[in-house]
Amino acid sequence: MSRAIRIHEHGGPEVLKLDNVPIPEPGPGQALIRNKAAGINFIDLHQRAGRYPLPKLPVTLGMEGAGVVEALGPGVTAVEVGDRVSYVMGGHGAAPATYADYTLVDGDALIRLPDEIDDETAAAMTLKGLTAHYLLRGSYPVEAGETILVHAAAGGVGLLLCQMAKAIGARVIGTVGSEEKADLASAHGCDHVILYQKEDVAKRVKDLTGGEGVPVAYDAVGKDTFEASLSSLKVRGVLVSYGTASGPVPPFNIFELNPRGSLYITSAGLAWYTRSRAELMERASELIGMVATGDIVVPVRQRFSLEDTADAHRALEGRFTVGGSVLTL
Template sequence: MRAIRFHETGGPEVLRYDEVDRPEPGPGQVRVKVTATGLNYIETYHRSGLYQMPLPCTPGSEFAGTVDALGAGVNGVALGDRVATASGIGGYAEYALVPADKLVHVPAAVELDLAAAVMLQGMTAHYLVYSTYPLKAGETCLIHAAAGGVGLLLVQMARRIGARVIATVGSEAKAELARAAGADAVILYREEPFAPRVRELTAGRGVDVVYDSVGKDTWEGSLDSLRPRGMLVSFGNASGPVPPISPLVLSAKGSLFLTRPTLWHYLATPEELAWRAGDLFTWMANGDLHVRVDRRFSLADAADAHRALEGRETAGKVLIVP
């Protein structure tokens, strides 16, 4: 089969289109014939070496497809089942493996490519607004990168809850996407500092929570946008890692809360996985949640997909299709 691998860390050019053996499922594993794989920022961290991986490495944990083979001891899954996962192994390939307890069945009303597009980013948005900071109707949140894959889903979920959404984006075209998703106010961060504008929009109070996937470039402004005892949820490093911070800064700026969550701690049990994925699929089937696929790249063009993502050229989800 064909797969993308990197044998050394570096830029997108290290991604190779290799011929490899089709993987065999071990005990408790399922092999999936991949329909589509979701591209996520964490794979650029793996490829660059920011997050170390054994080499050679086939990236990709989020994909959807049909069950092709079962390992020993697998129950509740049959050949041909439509499934999706955010915890797979080697998704940049024609076939990939996944632990059976980390996959979910995809209902017939949801297209497999859209299931691949929503698993990781959709469940990230879900845990952020329902668990990390349980957003309530009437509260105000600030969402950075609001026209990105997670951002557009976050905006929709926050509005569904009944919260007020202030969004930051990098261009007027992306502002239109954020508004269409339900953002109440949109700030073009390249044209004006966002923290003073947030204060103006909240009559000086600040927001209840900031959902920040950008990292280094927005860090200080995010702190300055919060109300006293507000929470900064830092869940990504798109512009680089956040620098070290003294806890006294949180005290001085209003007894703020800071958390740096990751999805896997919010998928701790099969029940939690089923809850989050089930909500997503139900909302998608009902038309209450719209998943925007920005573009699709062939497997052979995975390096171009990484370049587009890192160049902030995308608005919505990017898929890699075998």
């Protein structure tokens, strides 16, 4: 049997149940992974609460995992039994399933890990690091010398995004919710940190950019930061909206983008930037290279056992976490 954290109904952290389920058999194109660690992501909270769609319940939560290939179905060529791998449960509407001892994964979604990257690091960097990569290289390709705005800079995605942007040669303005998070963001690539619950973000950004504004704002906070993000952009700047940690962005009249300087808004998702194995591996190779060489570090700051998954969700929801959080298996 496999231990699995499942939900049988939507709701708060209390709906997370530790169940024993049969170990699944890999079908054609699938691999059975014995998980060693699972990443905890904000999307898990949205799925648990019923804010993002899920297939029919009960369902095992978790979108990010790392472990060892235990068995292969017919037709898998990307990996072999015994390989250490990490993965994101992929595709649009694909079911989560990594909060468990065993997970079935499409062979083409598996990323082989080098020895330098341990299981917990891999479980904290795959979904979040690939996200940072597509944001910086795909949704708005950042160039050396540009100044960018990153909200929730001390979060799981945030700390990787800031470091990667710094490695590209960008100047990074980050926003955070506390002094402690400000120190951490500064230690991970932020040149300037704004306490966004206390300061006027757009004014600070304009001050830091000679009145011009930034070419791109990466915004995963949503409702509370949308207006500040738009007001921080320079002419023809891009707001990359990729999350809704504070709630969904209210309805918006796109005509407002014109008088504000012909601005652009995109609502971005990782699945659209990892559409083929080739695209996934291109991003993963660069990410793994940056981690393996130490160009970026993956701060795993919170570890929980499977039994304590509800505490992990409470911590993330309550803004108590910094960097990455993992379940150890």
